[in-house]
Amino acid sequence: MNVCARSQVLSLITALTGCFALGSVQADEVQVAVAANFTAPIQAIARDFEKDTGHTLIAAYGATGQFYTQIKNGAPFEMFLAADESTPKTLEKEGEIVPGSRFTYAVGTLALWSAKEGYVDDHGKVLTENTFNHLAIANPKAAPYGLAATQVLAGMGLTDSVKGKIVEGQNITQAYQFVSTGNAELGFVALSQIYKDGKVSSGSTWIVPAALHDPIRQEAVILKKGKNNPAAKALADYLKSPKATAIIKSYGYQL
Known part of the structure; x- marks a missing residue:
């Protein structure tokens, strides 16, 4: 070679x-x-x-x-x-x-969401009306979105009135599942779970103002x-x- x-x-x-x-x-x-x-x-x-x-x-x-x-x-x-x-x-x-x-x-952004169209209004008044049977949140001790949900309820003076209606998921995915399957009429979820390309994909939603909970x-x-x-x-x-x-x-x- x-x-x-x-x-x-x-x-x-x-x-x-x-x-x-x-x-x-x-x-x-x-x-x-x-x-x-x-x-x-x-x-x-x-x-x-x-x-x-x-x-x-x-x-x-x-x-x-x-x-x-x-x-x-x-x-x-x-x-x-x-x-x-x-x-x-x-x-x-x-x-x-x-x-x-x-x-x-x-x-992240917290949202109050229901799988039902028209059930949740744009200002979260459905919470104060308190006509629902179950409100889903994530475990506030393990999930920051759950902690934020409790801060919103406390700030609105609703902690005691909704206490018996809360169903708690281990994480935010389980909280979402409670609502999506109808086991809870509404719940606090991450906006990312219901939002894509500039709009909410289904149901009705109140996008919670950031001032109502810790960032x-x-x-x-x-x-x-x-x-x-x-x-x-x-x-x-x-x-x-x-x-x-x-x-x-x-x-x-x-x-």
Whole structure:
């Protein structure tokens, strides 16, 4: 084999080696704990993330408080998309995250929703009329949207009058299911569960003014287990990208 041919072969081998190495980087997976309210947006984001980066996002959905307990007990999550800011801050203080990785990825909106058309008015007067039998909320001890719901009821002076009518879901997904199946006439849900492309998809809704509860500032962190995983860093960066933020906004979140 002459020098020229040998050089061409070596170049080809080098190029193929580089392709294989690139492929191995792109094949990384990231295990993500995702607050239940963010289920639909992250599923939409995951499709673009995987297509654009080659990484795979494996998500589990649930209540923020429950995920905190699981993380403290050694769950294999590498990234956490919480429904609040206090839980990620706590994990940061406890040394459970990659330093400097905490950021706000969305600001949530609370909504009072009924699957029935015309049942909930634009100002939430249905709550004060108190003619319903069941009001669904998420567990306020584990789910920030549930906590926000209790703050709204307290601010309206309705805590005692509706106490016996509340049905509590483990997370915001279960609260939504109570209403969507008719087991509760109405309930406090995340706007993202009923909102897409600038409108509420069904039923009737009162979008709760943000002034009636503490801000639902949702923060993300890279957990210690994701420190050396390129896919975790890639996802954190991707959530801040124009493509991802456009999806987040389309579900009724603020940024």
